[in-house]
Amino acid sequence: MTGTSAAIELRNLRFSYRTGPEVLHIPELVVPAGRKVFLHGPSGSGKTTLLGIVAGVLLPTASDATRVLGRDLVAMSPGARDAFRGEQLGYLFQLFNLLPWLSVLDNVTLPVDLHPARRARLAGVPPATVARELLERLDLGDFIHTPVTDLSVGQQQRVAAARALIGRPALLIADEPTSALDADRRATFIELLFAECEAAGATLLFVSHDLSLGRVFDERLSLPELNAVGVA
Secondary structure (H helix, E strand, C coil), X not given: CCCCCEEEEEEEEEEECCCCCEEEEEEEEEEECCCEEEEECCCCCCHHHHHHHHCCCCCCCECCEEEECCEECCCCCHXXXXXXXXXXXXXXXXXXXXXXXXXXXXXXXXXXXXCHHXXXXXXXXXXXXXXXXXXXXXXXXXXXXXXXXXXXXXHHHHHHHHHHHCCCCCEEEEECCCCCCCHHHHHHHHHHHHHHHHHHCCEEEEECCCHHHHHHCCEEEEHHHHCCCCCC
């Protein structure tokens, strides 16, 4: 499969932190465009590290291919990777990374404020309108102008989800995105995530240790099975 037909293409990828031991050796990981993929593994297995590489935040120590949405991340300058990530990727961080001095609404609209290409995908609809719709669907309509520091952990997690979804990114990366949600809100969240990905034709890479969620995805992958570190 070529990079143009795959949202993610990693081949013979290796990664280690500075002079430490090798953390990842992925002989091959190819995710076709438009797929909803569930990646699981125990704590410390390298899931967040792998997501950092896919997002271009980390670079592999060595690799035959590190392509995302057809782009060779290793060949790109740091500035080009930053621009690519902002325009084409939605990243739902495990620790949310919300800006405490901004309201809920301003946190959600931030990606389209910073990246004109992402704003253009709103097709002329005001960012605030799109943000309000996402927040309403996540049961946060009453908190639009609330400082994010006044929200519960679960509410902050849903704000981070809305921020990742706005502007219809081509690849959505979600790192343990339901860890602070109750069962009902988790189901609503997954439904919204899938609906937005379908509408945008986006690929979803969803990481969790909650195996019960995996059954609704197109594909389930085990990182310990993908990772050849320690295999002779």
